[in-house]
Amino acid sequence: MISAVPPFPDGQLQQLGYVVRDLDEAIEQFSATFGVSRFFVWRDLGATITGKTYRGRPGEFQFSCAFGYAGDIMVELIQHDSGESIFKDWLDERGPGLHHVCFLMGSVQQFEAAVAGMEAAGHPIAMSGRSEDARFTYTDTVDPFGVYTELAYGPPEFLAAFDRIKAGDF
Template sequence: MEKNLLGTNVIAQIGILVHDIEKTSQVYADFFGVENPGWQITDVVDKAQTEYRGKRTEARAKLAFFKMGSLQLELIEPDEHPSTWREYLNEHGEGPHHIAFRIEGMKDKVMTLDRNQMPLLQKGEYTGGRYAYIDTFEQLKVIVELLENDKK
């Protein structure tokens, strides 16, 4: 395996799958003594350009983001459409889904990871950038998410 595949080792985010984002986000807020950030829903497929396992998907999810110092905690409640979120929640239940890293050069990173037997699971766009979930479960025991923000 090549070394330093992402060009960073700084974890930006931990993603956790949940069945009920409203209930779970309030539990997290109470546990940490912080304000509940509320939740937002991901964009529709035409805007998000969501693909799962190489095919366009209507998948959407409710997301809640907690700022935890230098790390972001993301709660994810997926809808029923095919996605890495739905598949993982169905197979493993609630709990950790991914660790995310901010990167530059999304296409190159995805190709490098694929070359190292870590294929792309899901990708999409969000306001100000893009994401990609990589199947690193066999090697790292967790999915890796790449986050690339547009340059300002």
């Protein structure tokens, strides 16, 4: 029997993350195909992240992202830039495509409980990091669900940036 994971959907399904080979090309494709009209592009995002881990050891990865919204769901496009990462692994093994779903936690305590619960349920941490007080952890749920599960926490001031992106205020 699988041990119970703390009910992290108490947070919210925030994001669908796609790994892409070329960020600019993917932005054009998502805009044309799905009508995501604007993306906020953040180059070299990995440079701002501390406490990076990759598969249980310190990590050194760089990536760039574009954030847009389809209704209330964030669409994240991720381009691996350098180092070892689950983004590079995905591209090498599967090619571009849907990579993860992200659940946003309402508190650091909820985030930590969800991460511990996922590990206890047999879904190890594949990659993680921090950006100031914001935190993210990708748990390996690829075998049972076909994608990683990202658990994230962002303080109100961090989340305000996403509200501005959603409103097109950038």
